[in-house]
Amino acid sequence: MIAYKPARIIESLVIPVGALLTGTALFGLFCAALGENGFAVFHSIYRAAFADWYSWQNTLTRAAPLLLCGLCTALPARAGLIVIGNEGAMVVGAIGAVSAGLAFPDAPHIASILLMAAAGMICGGLWICIAASLHHFRGVNAVISSLLLNYIAIALLNHLIEGPMRDPASLNNPSTRPLAAAQHLGLIPGSRVHDGLLFGLAACAAAWFLFSRTAFGFSARVVGGNIRAAQLCGIGIGRVLLILSFLGGACAGLAGMVEVAAVQGRANASVNTGYGYAGILVAFLARHNPAGIVLVSLLLGGIVASGGMLQRAHNLPDAAVMVLQGILFLVILCSETLYGRWTERRLRAN
Amino acid sequence: MTGISRRALIAGSTISSAAQGKPLVLGYIYGGPKNDLGYNQAHSDGRQALGKLPGVHAMDEASVPETVVAEESMSNMIHQDRADAIFATSYGHFDPFTLNVARRNPRVQFFHCGGFWQSERHPNNVGVYFGFIDEVEYLSGMLAGFATRTNKLGFVAAKPIPQVLRNINSFTLGARSVNPQITTKVVFTGDWVLPIREAEASSSLVDQGIDVLTGHTGSPRVIVQMAERRGIYANGYQFNQASMAPKGFLTGAEWNWATVYTKYAEMLRAGKTVVDGSIPRRLTGTLKDGFCRLSPFGPQVTEQARQAVAAAREKIISGSLGIYSGPIRDNTGRVRIPQGANVNVTDPELDKTDWLVEGVLGRTRS
Numbered sequence: 271m272i273a274y275k276p277a278r279i280i281e282s283l284v285i286p287v288g289a290l291l292t293g294t295a296l297f298g299l300f301c302a303a304l305g306e307n308g309f310a311v312f313h314s315i316y317r318a319a320f321a322d323w324y325s326w327q328n329t330l331t332r333a334a335p336l337l338l339c340g341l342c343t344a345l346p347a348r349a350g351l352i353v354i355g356n357e358g359a360m361v362v363g364a365i366g367a368v369s370a371g372l373a374f375p376d377a378p379h380i381a382s383i384l385l386m387a388a389a390g391m392i393c394g395g396l397w398i399c400i401a402a403s404l405h406h407f408r409g410v411n412a413v414i415s416s417l418l419l420n421y422i423a424i425a426l427l428n429h430l431i432e433g434p435m436r437d438p439a440s441l442n443n444p445s446t447r448p449l450a451a452a453q454h455l456g457l458i459p460g461s462r463v464h465d466g467l468l469f470g471l472a473a474c475a476a477a478w479f480l481f482s483r484t485a486f487g488f489s490a491r492v493v494g495g496n497i498r499a500a501q502l503c504g505i506g507i508g509r510v511l512l513i514l515s516f517l518g519g520a521c522a523g524l525a526g527m528v529e530v531a532a533v534q535g536r537a538n539a540s541v542n543t544g545y546g547y548a549g550i551l552v553a554f555l556a557r558h559n560p561a562g563i564v565l566v567s568l569l570l571g572g573i574v575a576s577g578g579m580l581q582r583a584h585n586l587p588d589a590a591v592m593v594l595q596g597i598l599f600l601v602i603l604c605s606e607t608l609y610g611r612w613t614e615r616r617l618r619a620n
Numbered sequence: 621m622t623g624i625s626r627r628a629l630i631a632g633s634t635i636s637s638a639a640q641g642k643p644l645v646l647g648y649i650y651g652g653p654k655n656d657l658g659y660n661q662a663h664s665d666g667r668q669a670l671g672k673l674p675g676v677h678a679m680d681e682a683s684v685p686e687t688v689v690a691e692e693s694m695s696n697m698i699h700q701d702r703a704d705a706i707f708a709t710s711y712g713h714f715d716p717f718t719l720n721v722a723r724r725n726p727r728v729q730f731f732h733c734g735g736f737w738q739s740e741r742h743p744n745n746v747g748v749y750f751g752f753i754d755e756v757e758y759l760s761g762m763l764a765g766f767a768t769r770t771n772k773l774g775f776v777a778a779k780p781i782p783q784v785l786r787n788i789n790s791f792t793l794g795a796r797s798v799n800p801q802i803t804t805k806v807v808f809t810g811d812w813v814l815p816i817r818e819a820e821a822s823s824s825l826v827d828q829g830i831d832v833l834t835g836h837t838g839s840p841r842v843i844v845q846m847a848e849r850r851g852i853y854a855n856g857y858q859f860n861q862a863s864m865a866p867k868g869f870l871t872g873a874e875w876n877w878a879t880v881y882t883k884y885a886e887m888l889r890a891g892k893t894v895v896d897g898s899i900p901r902r903l904t905g906t907l908k909d910g911f912c913r914l915s916p917f918g919p920q921v922t923e924q925a926r927q928a929v930a931a932a933r934e935k936i937i938s939g940s941l942g943i944y945s946g947p948i949r950d951n952t953g954r955v956r957i958p959q960g961a962n963v964n965v966t967d968p969e970l971d972k973t974d975w976l977v978e979g980v981l982g983r984t985r986s
Binding site for chain 2: 317318324325328443533534538540578579581582583587588
């Protein structure tokens with residue numbers, strides 16, 4: 271038993287790092303197949319994402335929505351429920367936030383931000399709760415239902431921006447009316463990075479606190495670890511799943527609010543950015559651990575931020591960063607099967 | 621630092637970087653993929669031509685959406701790659717994205733394809749460029765006129781905006797200059813990149829008896845492909861689509877941005893700038909200026925057609941043949957260009973075109 275804990279820690283470091291290295295090696299081969307030097311490509315990723323303060327700001331700006339979208343999968347996953355409706359929750363959150371903002375255009379800055387954040391979080395939270403409820407009450411697979419909810423959310427967004435909420439002045443790019451200047455989210459002083467990053471970090475800190483320092487977090491982990499044991503302990507499974515799904519969805523909804531209030535200034539088709547799907551990758555790569563999400567979001571934010579550089583410096587296709595993300599995701603999913611093998615052997619040996 | 625003023629230091633550094641022969645760095649952004657065999661590939665092709673020029677480094681980013689992402693791509697080119705000038709090629713990149721980045725980076729020059737610069741509202745480090753391709757469409761229409769047996773041509777168009785209507789009109793005028801019996805049937809798809817709808821429209825036009833098909837979309841590759849599959853002739857647009865129809869391809873009106881980009885690179889390398897007007901605020905050109913050209917002729921173009929088109933091309937370049945020479949009626953019978961009038965293709969009046977010429981079957985309101 272003594273050797274068990276260090277072995278588990280080593281395992282939880284070696285496997286993700288190994289998976290990352292394998293993924294990067296495969297991407298290196300992909301680059302080689304396109305006639306580019308893989309090492310030079312990785313140097314460009316570093317240069318575009320982490321080399322100086324300018325690049326760091328690009329990375330941090332992209333990490334902000336990834337933090338929030340990662341939590342959308344990570345929170346319910348701790349209780350054993352896999353939800354991949356991040357994109358939909360983000361889109362619905364953006365719709366909620368922009369509706370709240372446009373309904374009260376004259377509200378002061380702080381009030382607007384709070385109102386829009388609350389609207390985005392409630393919309394996103396309820397959206398994921400649909401999938402969780404279908405799972406808990408009707409036995410519908412939450413992976414499938416939440417994925418399909420994404421398409422419904424995007425269709426809803428397209429309907430609203432092309433119909434009822436369309437600004438007649440938006441000709442080529444159908445959009446809602448723009449938010450007032452006082453409703454825009456500010457920048458972190460001394461940078462080009464918006465306050466959404468702080469939201470993301472705060473949400474990760476809160477998630478960490480929830481799981482490691484509260485009774486609710488403990489019961490969530492019990493539900494995720496062994497649902498029969500949780501039932502025997504008298505834990506309300508449905509309550510735990512629904513609350514975590516609401517919180518997860520609320521995080522993605524907040525990401526949607528950040529996207530409209532800090533980046534686009536209005537809702538249009540660009541709100542559907544793909545951060546939601548990338549958030550699934552973040553959550554799995556971080557093994558649903560809030561501290562891991564921070565690290566992985568920075569890494570992935572950097573990779574996304576370097577997409578342009580790979581085209582400019584290496585003439586790689588614009589989808590190259592998507593290929594890298596896809597390879598990493600597959601390798602990490604495969605590596606999930608390795609957990610426990612070594613530790614079990616150690617346990618048996620003891 | 622003592623003994624050296626800040627100004628001297630900065631001046632010194634400028635001279636030394638010039639002496640080291642820092643290459644001229646140009647950044648290009650496209651709205652779509654650079655292998656679309658259409659609008660974006662035409663620009664990418666033009667950029668690649670700069671590879672031959674010494675001391676010029678031209679980089680590009682494809683599929684840059686018309687959102688704040690475009691601003692970021694341009695800013696990254698400026699801050700991470702020290703770009704001296706940015707070329708934004710998609711219509712929606714202009715306002716507000718290119719203008720915003722231009723305001724923040726007054727030392728960098730910005731050139732936009734097809735934008736409309738307004739002196740009172742827009743920063744003065746922004747220029748625009750575009751070409752007038754009507755004459756090439758006219759020649760392309762002539763070849764279609766020689767090839768058709770049914771006297772029915774088909775045109776799949778994206779949107780009924782002036783730029784597109786002009787191409788439909790000049791293509792039809794060219795065809796009817798060969799044979800006044802010819803009609804052009806037009807179908808609008810509604811957007812620039814809708815491959816499935818373009819294929820459906822093409823197919824339904826063939827069912828209606830047309831035997832030469834062309835189009836104006838982001839890339840007419842699907843249109844040309846469909847024509848080949850249905851065994852009729854095809855004329856391309858934007859870029860050379862001959863590879864899509866090895867049998868039935870006649871020719872096409874294509875852009876030749878290499879001319880334009882080489883011209884810009886040479887002016888920029890000579891230290892000229894759009895700010896003081898040494899680079900024109902608005903750079904435009906026609907067939908004569910090499911801004912656009914005919915695609916190489918396909919295998920089924922007859923010798924008679926070849927000679928007639930070559931002769932018409934010479935006349936257009938010398939100025940003795942104006943493609944918009946009156947009388948020209950629209951397809952409702954109204955006279956649009958009166959007898960004796962000759963409207964030059966560069967005339968801004970044509971940018972207001974909202975009519976289809978006599979012989980076109982279709983309406984501008986779809």
